[in-house]
Amino acid sequence: MTTARDLAILALDTAGDRPVDQGEVSLALAAAEILDLVGAGAVVLDGDHIVPNAQAPTGDRLLDEAAAALVRQQPYESVEDWLWRRGRGLSSAYVDDLERIGLTTRPRGRMLPLRSARTVLVDSPARRAAEERRAAGEPVLAALAATAGIGDEPATEAVGDTATTVLAVVGDAVMELEAVRQRKAIENAAFDNLWRGV
Template sequence: MTTAQDLAIVALGATPDRSVEQGELSLALAGAEVLDLIGAKALAVEDDRIVPGAQVPTGDRLLDEAVAALVREEPYESVEEWLWRRGRGLSSAYVDDLERVGVTERPRGRRTGLRAGRTEPVDGAAGRRAEERWAAGEPVLAALAAAAGIGAEQPDEDAPELAGDAVTSVLAAVGDAVQELQGVRQRRVVEDAAFDNIWRGF
């Protein structure tokens, strides 16, 4: 299992009173993929740019898709650009892939998005691994989950497990992208309210 898969499993297991927005989760999953691919030596992050390595199979379908999607011409792509491009609809892709490989399943007759028609774990080993990382407060998973709106607080960025400029850079980019998304969403709410008021004569 990958960090991205673990994050998706944690999101699916979030309590009903803590909703997970697909946009924030998609950005966090795109960041998790970068970190997974750093670990697989499929890319490096240099000066906030994603520098691709050899295009070798990772053993995971979605990570292989991510490797194939890397920009391989200089000046390469920034982490932020990657998050927005790769993140589009990524939460749904992970939910579907976890079901496809038999890690989760949906109740019969209910096929919807992330929260409604909630998926249920099937593969106990995969689910336990994600739960163990989550329960242990593993810093990278905790940081990504917090960016997606799961968990109360961001972990301490000075923790030894987060040492390394590449990891710090990716997590910071995820946090910035999530804040930007939330800002855009809030502006739309205000603009829609103002438009409604105009039509009501206010």
């Protein structure tokens, strides 16, 4: 299993207990993909730029899709640009993929509309492995989970230069996403107040 898939499983598992923001999860999944691709030897980081190596299948459909989406000409894409580009809708892609490979199910019943049934994880070796990684406090997974809002901030632990770079960039991206949300909320409130005053 990849870090990205484990993170998707943890996010889906947590979503049953409390709301999880899809934008933050998508950014964290895109960061996890970069770290998985580094681990697979498909990319290296040059500063904060993603430099692809020869493309080889990873055995994971979404990770292979991510590798195929890399910018392969100079100047290579920055981690930040990758997160925003690749992260768009990525949490939904992972939920769909987990369902496709049989790791989730939707409760069935006569009273449930087709699209309103919440996706539920099934008991599987993949789910247990993700939970074991979380319980073990694996530092990269713990940091990505915290960034996605599905875990507590882990104790600071050395994770290597590449992971440190990616985690710092995704942390900044999540803060930028929150700032944009707050700005939109303020603008919408001002607009509503303007219309009420007319």
